[in-house]
Amino acid sequence: MAEPIAFTVNGRAVSVATHEETPLLDVLRNELKLFGTRFGCGLEQCGCCLVLIDGKPEKSCTRQLGTVAGRNVTTVEGLGTPEKPHVLQQAFLEEQAGQCGYCLSGILIAAKALLDRNPSPSRAEIAVALDDNLCRCGTHNRIMHAVAKAAARLRERAPA
């Protein structure tokens, strides 16, 4: 068996004894049973598998486990829960920003990364931040409106 690789997922320390070249996405889904991060293409083209690694959005489908040793990974499950939704998730619910919803996990992660660095993004900036994420149902506008709404809420909450 391979040496265990330790890292943090959604604030929880984990240690996984699997080959260091295993894609992080497989580890999240099959070892850690975190199914929120979706498989879309395995080619880093669609953004379904986006996670935050030390706060930066990264595709997890080809990302090797060994490269996240000691680092902080945040998945969509780490954003919020139905009881305590993240402001983005609340806005997505209010705007009904989804159709099939398969792309949403990655999009929420990309949006979180955007709002962390730009608290008042324009529509064009939101679009650019989400351009690596594909949505096939055509829910783009609702998603962009939800991100803008979440940003506005965060600004209201922030101390002046």
Added chain:
Amino acid sequence: MTLPGMLADNPRLDRWVSFAAPGKVAISTGRVELGQGVLTSMVQIAAEELDIGVERIAIHSGDTDVTPNEGYTAGSQSMQFGGVAMRQACADARALFLERAAGLLACKPAELSVRDGNILRNGVPTAHDYWSLAPSVSLKTDATGTAARKPLSDYAIIGRDMARIDLPAKIFGQDAFIHDMVLDGMAHARVVRQPNRGATLVFVDEDAIRRAARGPISFVRDGNYLAVVGDNETAVEAAAAAAVDHAVWSDVEKPAPLQQEATWLLQQPSIDRVIGSPEPASVPRGRHIYEATYTRPHIAHASIGPSCGLALYRDGHLTVWTHCQGVYPLRGALARTLHLDPSVISVRHVQGPGCYGHNGADDAATDAAIIALRTSGRPVRVRWRRQEEFAYEPVSPAMVVKVRAQLDEENNPLDWTAEIWSGSHQGRPGAGALLLAASALPNPPPIPAPIEVPETAGGGATRNAEPLYDIPAKRIVHHLVPETPRRTSALRGLGAMPNIFALESFIDELAERAGKDPVEYRLQHISDPRARRVIERTAAIADWPPKEPPGTGRSKGFGFAQYKNRAAYAAVVVELEVEESVRLLHAWCAADAGLAVNPDAVKNQLEGGMIQSASWVLREQVRFDNETNGPLDWDSYPVLRFSEVPEINIELIDAGTDVPLGAGEATAGPTAAAIGNAVSRALGVRFRDLPLSRERIMAKLMEQ
């Protein structure tokens, strides 16, 4: 009395609604959630007719052991046929309860009403409710369709926005999809696909594949069907990726580039028919002919997630989990393909990524079933690879649409012919077509004769080929091309998008010849009041007409249709700029979907259809290269991205009716036409071939 919609085929009331648990109502629908929000609308309908709170309802859908057989969830028919069935079933059930309560209370049913499941007499609560009465009211009885449905004016739940019940799981990253299912002892599997029907597996370098897997795997082989199976998905995936290069096939045939353009169809044998009166042999005096030809290439469903299926074969019973659109038709096709009796197969729907029609879902479920039958007792999960989804899902057939009209001296159409060349839009297993794997298994069955969706079901290639405009003589000449370079089947709207693109472009061309504004010209030729209202309203919200003169690189375009000439009406205006490529600036749509059960969900569908259509029109074509079955990834099959999507305004017109009109596919055609008309006007030259890609636009401008 005739039972509405699907109720006639599934009359037993307990198939639709039951009151087994105290305070709860279980409803059951053959319609499945595809991301369109159908389950939420069904809950609204049941709550409304039963007079109970929506939170009391649990909904079960798409399960051959439980739910009514409603065929496929397709064609924007869920509300128009499935919803009205649910509504009547609930009305009938409610009437049975009131009858029983009236007997117990020795009063007339008319004195009784229901409030959140409690029976009231003249507005005063009684000791009875649905659940106290349930043991003495049998729903094991056929619907009569005689119970009065709630009048439109009393609706309190239908017609109001309701948050989708399926969305929270998708927003909080829960196990929402079939891909997230885990069964005890489950094996993972991938298929090493037969490149084409007739290709023979000559040699498999099992050692090389095992080395690539770097974990234990085994092979399942039967004829030309080969799969890799193992406990560890990473190992199985690595093996499958490597197997592409370590399996040697003979008789491999790949589509050629010359087959990728729709005009290739014109040289192929076809099955021909005329719908309507024959075309007149001569042109009467005072009339002239105008003709134009429009094309659309093959396009892909290109679901954001690849298809997935699970299966378990245990104690002689096969259970299959699938995200396909029709569990009963798949059960029938599995029985035929696997030589099993349908009674030993259960097929259950689990949500998947949006499919927009017949994609790989049925075939992935079949793969799981085939492998499960050969790994008896162990559940099997098959998830297609992205490359596999692109290369092996059925595509929407390319189409050529030639429109020919006899015009009077003012360029008014008096006789209209739409001549269509297309592969079939009906490749569904439930209609008799082969499942993908059937051709790889030993003794492959013959390929059935090609069929097409009949006009009574809206037509396939002919869908929306007949304009709704008032034209004295209209006909369709249909050339069904049986042999196509790829397996073809249903994609959102079937032939509606290419046909509406063609006829609404043609109408714009006629308006131009007549020197009239395109909206004015349309209104001059359409009398249907609902159509007129949709056209007028869209023009109003879009501030029609465009300000810029033609040829200035910026314009608006108009498109209209009533989907299938009998579902929702929609008109679309798109504003755009073109230099070398098209930039969408804004879009507007007014639609009449009849009774919108969940208006917000209808708007979501209308807008989704517009954006998906914009992607088809501007970006999409399945291209061939002699080497592959077409594109294998998102680089070779680009779709519209966030920064390319315009703001959209949607307005639902309240038609004051309690009849829903299917809306999910209503905007794709009008959007395609609006973009085509806007591009043509913006550049001052007519574009009739899709996609309106940068290459296409540059080539056309060079011609000028």
